[in-house]
Amino acid sequence: MKYLELVIHTNREGLEAVEGCLMGMGFTDMVVNDPNDLQDLMNKKHDYDWDYIGDEVLEMADEEPTITMYFDGEETGNGYALCQEVDMAIEELRQAMMNGEYGEGADFGPLTVTTSLHDDSEWKDNWKEYFKPSKVSERILVCPTWEEYELSDEEKAAGVRILKIDPGMAFGTGTHETTSLCLKAMEKYMKPGDSVLDVGCGSGILSIAADLLGAGDVLGIEIDPVAVDVSRENLELNGCGENVRVIEGDLTKGVDYKADIVVANLMADLVEMLSPDVRRHMKPGAKYISSGIIDEKEEEVRSAIESCGFTIEEVCADGMWRAIVAS
DSSP, X not given: OEEEEEEEEOOHHHHHHHHHHHHHTTOOOOEEEOTTHHHHXXXXXXXXXXXXXXXXXXXXXXXXOEEEEEEEOSTTSSHHHHHHHHHHHHHHHHHHHHTTTTOTTOXXXXXXXXXXXXXXXXXTTGGGGGOOXXXXXXXXXXXXXXXXXXXXXXXXXXXXXXXXXOOTTTSOOSOSHHHHHHHHHHHHHOOTTOEEEEETOTTSHHHHHHHHTTOSEEEXXXXXXXXXXXXXXXXXXXXXXXXXXXXXXXXXXXXXXXXXXXXXXXXXXXXXXXXXXXXXXXXXXXXXXXXXXXXXXXHHHHHHHHHTTOOEEEEEEETTEEEEEEO
16 A cells, blocks of 8 residues: 655744644644654653663654654545645745744744655565564574474474464564573573463563463463453464463552462563562562663662562673573
8 A cells, every 4th residue: 555654844833833734724643753752751750661762762852843644645545635735734834934924033944845655565564574583592482473484303302492473563572682581581490380470471472481381370461451462362373271361450459379480571660669569479489580671770670679588599691681580
């Protein structure tokens, strides 16, 4: 399917005027990109809003504000006519600004419009090219649903298991360092028949891996209902039985489950926040595996876990990421 992308270039002062113009024309679907919103992001309301912001995101602060709209790009549609209407309306807005109709000295930026034609096949599945079968731990090989993979005799002898996953474009593929750290720790500390509690299970990859590694019972908990649906689809895809469940909920509210292994691949501040409640979900001798911890937060998280009565067994590292195993 072809689509038209229309971008209006303005400034912070002009955003409201452009939005008002478009809404006056009956348009309500638009993407507003205001780099100044990054300041709100930096002034995070909660400690757990984020741990790490990449340089490429910070560089966006220097970009100019834009408003983007999308229209049907097929010749049989009315997308081209609508783009022309928007272009003419923005030009009228620019002329009104220059004529002083919005007050002396009003400046709405360049008020230029650029339109480009795209085919959704250009991007819809391109990300799949970079998701290939990948051995993320000694015994788990993650494979996307659209790929075929045959285990070698050596891999079969080593007990390697294929974990099929269809993450969609909104969920991780399971190849991130934090996931790999959790899987390696699970392989090391989990025994056949153990019960596993997966906190914040996301696409369900750790819950599925636990089943593949021989867990007797697995419970995944996820606060995002969309992620719950994705997890359940992936459980079915991997042939998981009734011993593997994913529920919508919060570890700290109304969940009565005790496990031999508790795994939480979240982020540093959430690990700290959840750790006091994790103990009551652990059987005697259980292990608590937490990850999603950047290196600069390691000591802080370690101290927080120890303050809850845990003993640190091991800290695993992969680049800037850390996983902490405690008992």
